[in-house]
Amino acid sequence: PVNADRIAEDIAALAKITEPDHPWTRRAFSPLFLEGRAYIEARMKAAGLETRIDAAGNLIGRSAGTNPGLGTIMVGSHSDTVPDGGRFDGIAGVISALEVARALKDQAITLEHDLEIVDFLAEEVSIFGVSCVGSRGMTGQLPEAWLSRKSGDRDLAKGISGVGGDPATLLAQRRPDLKGFLELHIEQGPVLENEKKDIGIVTAIAGITRIEVSVEGRADHAGTTPMDARADALVAASQLVLDIRNAAAELAKTPGHFAATVGEFRIEPNAANVVPSKVVLLIDGRAEIRSDMEAFCEWLDAHVITLAIAHGVMINAPSRVSDNYPTPGDPSVLRTLENACETVGAEHRRMASGAGHDTAWIAKVAPAAMIFVPCREGRSHSADEWAENDDIALGAAVLFEAVREMDRT
Amino acid sequence: PVNADRIAEDIAALAKITEPDHPWTRRAFSPLFLEGRAYIEARMKAAGLETRIDAAGNLIGRSAGTNPGLGTIMVGSHSDTVPDGGRFDGIAGVISALEVARALKDQAITLEHDLEIVDFLAEEVSIFGVSCVGSRGMTGQLPEAWLSRKSGDRDLAKGISGVGGDPATLLAQRRPDLKGFLELHIEQGPVLENEKKDIGIVTAIAGITRIEVSVEGRADHAGTTPMDARADALVAASQLVLDIRNAAAELAKTPGHFAATVGEFRIEPNAANVVPSKVVLLIDGRAEIRSDMEAFCEWLDAHVITLAIAHGVMINAPSRVSDNYPTPGDPSVLRTLENACETVGAEHRRMASGAGHDTAWIAKVAPAAMIFVPCREGRSHSADEWAENDDIALGAAVLFEAVREMDRT
Ligand SMILES: NC(=O)NCCC(=O)O
Ligand SMILES: NC(=O)NCCC(=O)O
Numbered sequence: 001p002v003n004a005d006r007i008a009e010d011i012a013a014l015a016k017i018t019e020p021d022h023p024w025t026r027r028a029f030s031p032l033f034l035e036g037r038a039y040i041e042a043r044m045k046a047a048g049l050e051t052r053i054d055a056a057g058n059l060i061g062r063s064a065g066t067n068p069g070l071g072t073i074m075v076g077s078h079s080d081t082v083p084d085g086g087r088f089d090g091i092a093g094v095i096s097a098l099e100v101a102r103a104l105k106d107q108a109i110t111l112e113h114d115l116e117i118v119d120f121l122a123e124e125v126s127i128f129g130v131s132c133v134g135s136r137g138m139t140g141q142l143p144e145a146w147l148s149r150k151s152g153d154r155d156l157a158k159g160i161s162g163v164g165g166d167p168a169t170l171l172a173q174r175r176p177d178l179k180g181f182l183e184l185h186i187e188q189g190p191v192l193e194n195e196k197k198d199i200g201i202v203t204a205i206a207g208i209t210r211i212e213v214s215v216e217g218r219a220d221h222a223g224t225t226p227m228d229a230r231a232d233a234l235v236a237a238s239q240l241v242l243d244i245r246n247a248a249a250e251l252a253k254t255p256g257h258f259a260a261t262v263g264e265f266r267i268e269p270n271a272a273n274v275v276p277s278k279v280v281l282l283i284d285g286r287a288e289i290r291s292d293m294e295a296f297c298e299w300l301d302a303h304v305i306t307l308a309i310a311h312g313v314m315i316n317a318p319s320r321v322s323d324n325y326p327t328p329g330d331p332s333v334l335r336t337l338e339n340a341c342e343t344v345g346a347e348h349r350r351m352a353s354g355a356g357h358d359t360a361w362i363a364k365v366a367p368a369a370m371i372f373v374p375c376r377e378g379r380s381h382s383a384d385e386w387a388e389n390d391d392i393a394l395g396a397a398v399l400f401e402a403v404r405e406m407d408r409t
Numbered sequence: 410p411v412n413a414d415r416i417a418e419d420i421a422a423l424a425k426i427t428e429p430d431h432p433w434t435r436r437a438f439s440p441l442f443l444e445g446r447a448y449i450e451a452r453m454k455a456a457g458l459e460t461r462i463d464a465a466g467n468l469i470g471r472s473a474g475t476n477p478g479l480g481t482i483m484v485g486s487h488s489d490t491v492p493d494g495g496r497f498d499g500i501a502g503v504i505s506a507l508e509v510a511r512a513l514k515d516q517a518i519t520l521e522h523d524l525e526i527v528d529f530l531a532e533e534v535s536i537f538g539v540s541c542v543g544s545r546g547m548t549g550q551l552p553e554a555w556l557s558r559k560s561g562d563r564d565l566a567k568g569i570s571g572v573g574g575d576p577a578t579l580l581a582q583r584r585p586d587l588k589g590f591l592e593l594h595i596e597q598g599p600v601l602e603n604e605k606k607d608i609g610i611v612t613a614i615a616g617i618t619r620i621e622v623s624v625e626g627r628a629d630h631a632g633t634t635p636m637d638a639r640a641d642a643l644v645a646a647s648q649l650v651l652d653i654r655n656a657a658a659e660l661a662k663t664p665g666h667f668a669a670t671v672g673e674f675r676i677e678p679n680a681a682n683v684v685p686s687k688v689v690l691l692i693d694g695r696a697e698i699r700s701d702m703e704a705f706c707e708w709l710d711a712h713v714i715t716l717a718i719a720h721g722v723m724i725n726a727p728s729r730v731s732d733n734y735p736t737p738g739d740p741s742v743l744r745t746l747e748n749a750c751e752t753v754g755a756e757h758r759r760m761a762s763g764a765g766h767d768t769a770w771i772a773k774v775a776p777a778a779m780i781f782v783p784c785r786e787g788r789s790h791s792a793d794e795w796a797e798n799d800d801i802a803l804g805a806a807v808l809f810e811a812v813r814e815m816d817r818t
Contacts, residue, residue, distance in 0.1 A: 189633030206632060210681060221789055222670035222693045223615060223763035224598030227654070227661040229787070234671055235654050238647035245636070245644050252636040261631035262643055263681045265674075272619060272672045273693050274790065284631045284682050354632035378638070380630055381683065 001344075001400050002103045004393035010095045011389070013039060014079070015087055023383050024087040028080035028122035028133070029151075029159045036079050037163075040094060040119055047102045049117060055173055056137025057121035057165030063101060065407075067112040071179035073406050074366075075100055075399055076118030078134070078358060080126070085381040092373065092387060093184040094119045096396035103400050111407040113179055120358045121163060127151035128159060135358035137165070139365045140173045178366035180333060180406045183359045184395045185370060186387050190378030191351060198346040198394050200372030201337050205353045205360040206257055206286040207326040209293050213304060215240065217313040219269060219277035230275050234267055236311035237279035240304070241265075244283060247299055256289035257352040260296060283318075288326050288352040326352075327360040329369035333406070337371055340401035346394050371395055410753075410809050411505075411512045413802035419504045420798070422448060423488070424496055432792050433496040437489035437531035437542070438560075438568045445488050446572075449503060449528055456511045458526060464582055465546025466530035466574030472510060474816075476521040480588035482815050483775075484509055484808055485527030487543070487767060489535070494790040501782065501796060502593040503528045505805035512809050520816040522588060529767045530572060536560035537568060544767035546574070548774045549582045587775035589742060589815045592768045593804045594779060595796050599787030600760060607755040607803050609781030610746050614762045614769040615666055615695040616735040618702050622713060624649065626722040628678060628686035639684050643676055645720035646688035649713070650674075653692060656708055665698035666761040669705060692727075697735050697761040735761075736769040738778035742815070746780055749810035755803050780804055 017036045019025040026032045037059050041051050049061030059079075077093025080086070097117045104111065121134030128149045133156070136142040147157040147167055157167040187193075192200050217233035241262050248260035264282035283300075287293035297318070304315040334350075341348040351372070359370040373395040376386040426445045428434040435441045446468050453460050458470030468488075486502025489495070506526045513520065530543030537558045542565070545551040556566040556576055566576040596602075601609050626642035650671050657669035673691035692709075696702035706727070713724040743759075750757040760781070768779040782804040785795040 187633065188630045189635070190638055191635075208632065219791060220787065221597045221764060222672055223617065223668065223695045223765065224596065224789075225668070225763070225787060226598070226600075227658045227668055229599055232654070232670070234650055234674060238650035241643055241647040242651070245641070249636045259631065259634070259636055261641070261682075261684055263631055263683050263685060264679050265643060265676050265685070266679075267674050270673050270675075272691050273670070274672050275670055276672060276674070282681050286632045354634070355630060356632065378629065378634060380633075382628060 001107065002099050002393055002396045004389055006102065007095050007099050007393050007396060008389045010043060011088070011091060014091050022084050024081060024085065025083050026079065026081045026086060027083065028124065028126045029162065033080055034163065037119065040079060043098060044117060047098060048105050049101055053164035054138060055166040055169045056134045056142070057160040057163040058134040058138055059119040061098070061101065061117040063115045065111045065113040065115065070113045071177045072114040072116050073111065073180050073403055074116045074118055074178055075182045075403060076120065077183050077185055078120045078123035080122050080124055082124045082381045084383050085385055087385045088186045088375065088387040089188065089380050089385060090123060092186055092392050096184045096392060096399055099396045100400045100403055113407050115403070121160070121165070123358050128156040130156060131356065132358055132361050133160070135361035137170050138173055138175055139361055140171065141361055141364065142170060144171055175365060181359065181362040181366050181368035182399055182402055183357060183370040184399055185357060185372060186375040186380060187372040188355050188375060188378065188380035192372060192374035193376065193378065195349065197349045198391060199341050199348040199398055200351045201334055201348055202353045202370045202372060203329050203334060203350045204288045205327045205357055206288050207290060207293060207324045208322070208356050209285040209320060209324070210322045211283040211285060211297070211300065211318045212280065212321050213240065213283065213318045214278065214280045214316050215313055216278050217276065220275040222273040222275050225275060231312045232275050233279045233313055234276035236307060236313045237281060239311065240307055243303060247296060251292050251296060254292065256287065256292055257354050258287050258292045259354055260285045286354045290325055327363045330363065330367035333367050333369035336402045336405045337369055337398065339405060340398045343401045344394065344397045346398055371398055410516065411508045411802055411805045413798055415511065416504050416508050416802050416805060417798040419452060420497065420500060423500050431493050433490055433494065434492050435488065435490045435495060436492065437533065437535045438571065442489055443572065446528065449488060452507060453526060456507060457514050458510055462573035463547060464575040464578045465543045465551070466569040466572040467543040467547055468528040470507070470510065470526040472524045474520045474522040474524065479522045480586045481523040481525050482520065482589050482812055483525045483527055483587055484591045484812060485529065486592050486594055487529045487532035489531050489533055491533045491790045493792050494794055496794045497595045497784065497796040498597065498789050498794060499532060501595055501801050505593045505801060505808055508805045509809045509812055522816050524812070530569070530574070532767050537565040539565060540765065541767055541770050542569070544770035546579050547582055547584055548770055549580065550770055550773065551579060553580055584774060590768065590771040590775050590777035591808055591811055592766060592779040593808055594766060594781060595784040595789060596781040597764050597784060597787065597789035601781060601783035602785065602787065604758065606758045607800060608750050608757040608807055609760045610743055610757055611762045611779045611781060612738050612743065612759045613697045614736045614766055615697050616699060616702060616733045617731070617765050618694040618729060618733070619731045620692040620694065620706070620709065620727045621689065621730050622649065622692065622727045623687065623689045623725050624722055625687050626685065629684040631682040631684050634684060640721045641684050642688045642722055643685035645716060645722045646690060648720065649716055652712060656705060660701050660705060663701065665696065665701055666763050667696050667701045668763055669694045695763045699734055736772045739772065739776035742776050742778035745811050745814045746778055746807065748814060749807045752810045753803065753806040755807055780807055
């Protein structure tokens with residue numbers, strides 16, 4: 001039902017709107033981002049959609065339904081990128097959603113519900129240190145205090161108004177009219193490719209918990225201090241990294257996606273001939289099942305005490321710098337998506353998303369779920385990111401069928 | 410024979426010549442450094458010494474001997490400091506040496522040999538990335554290429570001429586007149602304090618070997634990449650840190666000082682939600698016995714191959730970025746120092762220096778050895794650095810007796 005060439009053409013056009021030396025960079029709030037949006041808006045208008053920027057700075061293309069009181073079906077994703085990544089991450093979902101609207105128009109189908117195609121503002125961690133600005137903002141989940149977070153001399157409120165949003169009315173947003181939400185996204189992992197599946201039906205978006213641990217030893221002269229008279233913060237922190245990996249690998253073997261990664265690791269004084277005095281590490285934990293995260297945190301709290309004693313260092317009580325619960329996909333939307341896969345003949349499997357997505361925020365206020373399409377070697381947030389256009393087009397066809405079924409029920 | 414109050418007064422005066430917010434910082438080549446030297450030079454002159462700056466930028470105070478052809482006995486250390494450290498590190502040895510000259514004058518003793526009291530230029534790693542500038546330079550061991558090493562728009566040659574040295578004639582330096590060299594230094598380790606000894610007779614200065622290892626994994630999304638599908642450079646590097654610690658602890662149990670420390674550790678991309686792709690670590694190895702260092706390097710070369718396979722990462726062949734052999738103290742000078750300890754009634758023990766010192770460079774061209782005095786909790790290169798004045802004065806008395814014995818033989 002959808003036109004694969006049109007999808008390829010739009011994704012290629014957006015790929016040209018990038019920092020030339022850093023493909024494929026189109027950072028939220030940048031002039032390039034606005035250039036990308038101008039392209040998308042023009043294509044929305046060409047598809048007969050009425051465009052607007054909402055209070056949260058989301059770009060929305062709307063087609064009124066035949067039955068005004070029924071509410072809105074929304075489909076979309078985001079057009080911003082991380083630095084050096086994002087050839088498909090986000091934009092594949094925006095263009096697929098747009099293609100649904102175009103395919104409906106081609107087939108002269110008008111839905112009973114209003115249809116909105118959305119490009120959420122700043123899904124990726126932005127220059128203001130905030131991610132999912134648009135999806136949080138559209139649903140009243142952007143804390144007021146965050147509006148004053150700064151990047152240079154601009155704050156987030158200025159950033160939102162700069163793209164045409166209205167931060168003053170932002171906090172009152174709720175969208176009670178939303179009847180359902182769908183998002184297509186690249187998997188950003190290797191599972192679909194390895195299992196040769198076309199579509200992942202995302203049963204849950206993992207909760208993300210960030211935990212900071214700081215290990216304090218004693219700075220000593222690396223030349224003169226006997227090996228057995230040291231309190232080496234790096235040695236203790238290295239043991240902690242290994243223990244975290246092993247604990248996470250165990251939890252990953254139980255039902256439900258689980259991962260924990262030490263991604264940030266800073267040592268002090270970081271001088272060649274000084275025994276490291278301090279390491280601060282940041283753990284990124286992901287759990288499909290909340291009790292897994294609770295178990296991990298409980299293990300960690302106890303383990304650092306044992307470790308501190310064994311290594312003669314101090315380890316602070318691990319501090320959760322952020323903590324979000326897993327978000328299940330709406331069961332009836334999941335069934336609708338599976339039916340749609342059957343209709344278009346797509347091989348599908350249920351799976352969790354280890355990554356955060358706008359869908360997680362929309363799912364707090366409306367029935368929502370998402371689908372994944374395969375991406376090469378699971379690579380994302382990198383210039384290597386690649387997805388086959390046929391896979392994206394098949395995903396768009398699934399969205400098309402699912403929107404039609406949602407409209408009927 | 411020496412005057413402890415004079416030593417205390419001078420060390421206290423030098424402690425006042427520091428960056429006010431960063432005690433006790435008097436970095437080589439800085440205006441404060443020159444201020445410190447002006448004080449030392451004035452005190453040298455007051456002690457009847459004839460002062461000069463040699464080609465390598467060392468400050469030397471000289472008293473001619475009665476027998477001009479016999480050569481020079483030299484005593485000294487350095488007045489520069491690391492950032493935030495150096496209340497006693499270096500300066501205790503310069504002032505003790507000066508006190509030897511003063512005590513000789515007080516007692517109206519003129520040596521047969523010429524006596525030189527030296528403040529070596531830039532013993533600590535300097536802004537040009539070079540340490541032991543003065544002791545290397547005085548003995549023709551400063552590689553010519555290093556003279557063009559930069560700090561901002563100044564090079565080391567400019568730095569040396571800026572303190573009054575003469576880089577043009579530097580490479581011809583040899584000092585064949587040196588008959589003996591002595592240095593007093595704080596231990597910078599906990600051994601003397603723990604064993605309640607007054608003096609360490611330094612049998613050897615450990616060789617310092619710096620080894621760089623880089624571990625390359627693959628940057629993956631921390632949320633979506635299953636635990637068993639990762640090539641996490643931080644996990645592999647953490648195992649390496651622990652293995653290095655254990656290997657070093659084993660070698661430390663065999664005769665001869667041995668230590669190995671990972672002091673620098675940089676991870677990439679160091680982002681919360683990205684599996685680390687790369688870790689570069691720098692190992693600082695110290696060996697009193699060269700074969701220990703060879704054994705360590707052989708173990709490391711083989712071990713990284715095993716580790717790379719086990720963790721699915723690439724580890725480059727460890728690269729020795731610098732490599733110096735251990736320097737034994739001269740046996741007859743060591744005996745002279747032990748005799749001096751007996752004369753003044755100092756409790757002494759033989760020990761190795763894990764830290765590098767100017768003595769190591771002078772020992773390549775002349776009979777040389779050094780003594781350690783205790784420092785509190787082994788702390789150095791830190792604002793906490795402390796040594797008791799009575800301990801330093803006892804060390805100065807040992808130097809005095811040793812100089813007299815060297816003069817006689
Ligand atoms: N989809 C995605 O990469 N989101 C970024 C937030 C995260 O999951 O780390
Ligand atoms: N004595 C001393 O601290 N020297 C600095 C060089 C080193 O040993 O690391």
